[in-house]
Amino acid sequence: MESLWSPQNRDTFRDALAARARHGLDHLQLPVPDGSPASLNKAALAYADALARGVVDPTSLHAIYTDPRPTDRQLADELHRALQENRLAPWLYGLAPQDAAYRALSDAYMAANDRRGIDRSEVLASAEPLRIGDESAAVATIAAQLHADGYLDQPYLGSTYSPALADAVTRLQRDYGIAADGIVGPDTLAVLNLEPGDRARALALALERRRWLSRNPPPTRIDVNTAAATLHYYRDGALVDERKVIVGKPGKETPALSSPIYRVVANPTWTVPKSIQNGELAGVDRRYLRAHNMVRRGGWIVQRSGPGNALGLVKFDMHNRRAIYLHDTSSRHLFERSQRHLSHGCVRVADALGFAEMLAEQEGVASEWQRALDTGRQRFVALPRDISVRMLYHNVFVAADGQVAYRTDPYGWNAPIAAALGFSGKGASVAKPEAIDVGP
DSSP: OOOGGOHHHHHHHHHHTTTGGTTTTTTOOOOOOOHHHHHHHHHHHHHHOOOOSSSSGGGOOOOOBBBBOSOOOOOHHHHHHHTTTTTTHHHHHSOOOOHHHHHHHHHHHHHHHTTTTOOOOOOOOSSSOTTTOOTTTTHHHHHHHHHTSHHHHHSOOSSSOOHHHHHHHHHHHHTTTTTOOSSSSSHHHHHOOHHHHHHHHHHHHHHHHHHHOOOOOOSSSSETTTTTEEEEETTEEEEEEEEEEEEOOOOOOOOOOOOOEEEEEEEEOOOHEEEHTTTTTTTOOHHHHHHEEEEEEEEEEEEETTHHHHHHHEEEEEEEETTTOOEEESSSGGGGGGGGGGEESEEETTHHHHHHHHHHHTOOHHHHHHHHHTTTEEEEEEEEEEEEEEOOOSSEOOTTSSSEEEOTTTTOOOOHHHHHHTSSSSSEEEEEEEOOOOOO
16 A cells, blocks of 8 residues: 555645544544655544544443444555545545535534634623613623624624513524523523634534444434434434433433334333332332322332323333333423433433324324223334334534534533543533432
8 A cells, every 4th residue: 555655645635634624623633644655544544434433432431322333344445445546535525424414513613613713702700690671781791792603693782681682592592402581591601601612612522423323324213312302203214203302311311322112002001110219219108109000019119001100101112221212201391391301311202192193103003002092001012113213412413494503411421522532621511400200
């Protein structure tokens, strides 16, 4: 391979490295070639691997990570052919994801990089929430930051928190998954205090996480974004459904796994895990058990079928050893919350009954499903084929309207990836767990 490093190939590789910001890799420390063919090979293969599979091995970050990364490639052989055929530039370009979402994140990263040198206004201090009509010296600072971030079309120099500012704040809140009420409270201040570099950092991490994913995911699949607490259902490659979910709280995180649904359970019972039984339910008496339709069986607490069951009226069984699954809930009001990291690790689906009905209809088992549901007792309906489910953690992503959306880092999983990519800084805030209920 050494003789293949012609002046043209050397120039091509130099240009590729100079443009690596397109992939959020401009902070990455790659092997520095000294001009020798061996050092060029080493640097080219390191860069190629970063594009093809990502810089970080996600299995090194998580005790549970089962979503398959792109298949191992013979990069050394591919590099040899690319050099031989003078195709180094298109070969390198083709290693990264080619989908529209990756390109949109790349464009956003380049735009954020262009603004890294912009001075931000002074950091806002925590204060009483701002509502329309309030007077505050912080209003001008808030307006300047909203204008710099593209949420406010025109500069605003007044000290009154106006309806126009509230509208701009509402748009920002929607982007970051904060309750969209137009009120500047602590969560909104945390976002307003982000600097341009923080946003660039978050975008670089989003690009890295997409490089971990298979370039050819199953065309029919369910993707759960645990950072945003949303579910997207694709059928034959097209997005056909999107809905809110409730996922694990910090400390009880929903793991990053790939695990298919193989059956739907009507009127499920719930065998309370020992961690909950010995924790939140430790010491409960018979009165509590009766009130919650629970009984003790062989040392376990079991909640019987019914509308008050923690699993609701439907459970989606999945093939995994972690007891992670999708299900309904009796606490449906929680879906109205903007921060939905509340469970013990399983995924609660908004209008789960409607979702089950849709899957059953599409998979040709609608009549079996309805009969099972009508019994009022636990019944199992096998699907004729497994439906792939991926638990992904993407706190920056491309929304349905094509715009890049930002969320906090609810599990605090961003820092080690940022460090590996060569970034420093605080990043987005972490979710604060709340004791809401004892559901899975």
